[in-house]
Amino acid sequence: MGYKVAVAGATGNVGREILSILDERGFPADEVVALASRRSMGVEVSYGDKTLKVKDLATYDFSDTDICLMSAGGAVSKEYSPKIGAAGCVVIDNSSQWRTDPDVPLIVPEVNADAIVGFRKKNIIANPNCSTAQLVVALKPLHDAARIKRVVVSTYQSVSGAGKDAMDELFAQTRAVFVSDPVESKKFPKRIAFNLIPQIDVFMEDGYTKEEWKMVVETKKILDPKIKLTATCVRVPVFVSHSESVNVEFETPLSADEARKILHSAPGILVIDTRETGGYATPHEAAGEDATYVSRLRDDPTVDNGIAFWCVSDNLRKGAALNAVQIAEVLVNRKLITSRRKAA
Template sequence: MSVKLAVVGATGSVGREILVSLAEADLVPAANVVALASDRSVGSEVSFGEDDDLTVQALNGFDFAGIDYAFFAIDARTAKKEVKRAVEAGAMVIDCSDAFRLEPGVPLVVPGVNDAALGQMKKNICANPSALAILLACVLKPLQAAVPIKRVVVSSYQPVSGAGRQAMDELFTQTRGVYVNDLPTKEHFPKQIAFNVIPQVGAFESDGYTEEEATLAGETRKLVGPDIALTATCVRVPVFIGQAAAVTVEFEGALTATAARDLWKKTPGLSVIDHRADEGYVTPVESAGDDLVFVSRIRDDKTVPHGISFWCVTDNTRKGGGLNAVQILESLLKARKKK
């Protein structure tokens, strides 16, 4: 089966990871992949595997006719306009922005967690969840299947790569500047990010939560269970790659840390590294470049009758981004073969 793909935002961090994951999955030849980006990137090249390079074309004015599937790894405002063009031309879209994640009729999918949602697609658009929602869905779904989850409390530790390549440059520049006594220049974050943590990811809403925190609750209910109560504090940290979260879960019935550990060990895509000793856990540094979701620091929550606490981490550009999007494509292609 021959298909033609477009990767919109191919020069960004998520777009590049989509290309890496596509090449690794060996789903299509390089000749069947079109790399698209803004006008300033036109003519540059992006890698597709070890042997091929793709010349970047302009998204502006691109004719999506003949494109079967299109990945969108651009900002939400632009995606809302350009995704419509792609769908009208006949492409099926996998969007990585937050433009459609909570929209009715648009499935929000983490393969291995809620694949059946792809059968509910009504608009030829599938949404790739946020990196933090993917991380949580992977660890919460096995627990929810065993004992219904009542409440989740999350503290996230989010890397600058989640805000794009220029945000990564800002961390690098500020860090270097500290050593030469340069005053930090703030462009992408509300406060200095180097040697600091910022308890704000996204704009504030009227109730005091940020957009990221509010959206996370909605995504988790859509991915894992509609009755889950979730409260989050999302924090940006001076880390380049690696999404991490400290999580406490309260259940409707009995589920111990030991039982949760056993469930996770049986779940594909998860790795339990939980040794109660120095270095007996996974940090963002170790997760970078890996496709797995890691779970550590598993213990019973002694403040409620049925609860556990744990630490989890994944590479936000891999399973938390580009890889998950490509896995959605793999699921769509398998469904297409069965028709």
């Protein structure tokens, strides 16, 4: 008997992507339930060749549900995830609500799958920030080889990371520019069409934004608390896929050529780096794909034991939906959960 899986936030960008990926990867689910807020009740969403009608998260009974893939935002997760976990259903949460909780594992399966064993404390597992997920996938095999001291990363993050309204705003503003209509900004603090915005999330007292802070604390929790990291996060007029420019300083020598060989055989990574015009990955090629792409590998002559590279990944997939489903697969494959209906 397979598992009963609920997808909370099923009408959003990530929720719909989760439903698609569950079907694509043949996740062993006997039943999949789509959940959202009461105002979305009855809305239809696709799951493979099936159509699911959305049910109300607030009134749904989780007593026989095995896994809840939560993608309904931090406030909703804060209210409902503990209740769902207490009902015996494991929550895999996409929001930032639980990532820094010491009793909640923060998991990227290619990087720290073994840390999942602590999930029973609250029956909650956290998914990292989209920009962190692709970064640590690329850093993990390099850290194992030469121990990372310091990372400097600049991100170029697509508007889908801010939700459907943000995607709609980019489309509307782009159209307005072409037809000479007024350009209205509602979702973003400044115009995003044909522009860059060096602010993602709110500013903190030290001048960094919360998005930048998330990358620091999440990388330390997932990979190694000794790693020093500084980030600059920028929103760019791209619909899907985040890009990152990464400089890494190691404790011991590691050349770009050695790093390339290591990354070629690392899980979840595709190296596209031919050192010729077009010999690199861009957000367009990464959209709809599962891999984290690494390009532009080169030695960094400004520090001892340094390299630089370019990293691109679909933020809706590896940065959110795919990673959540992969976590669920770890639970199943390592036999950390059993079907509650089968057990009954």
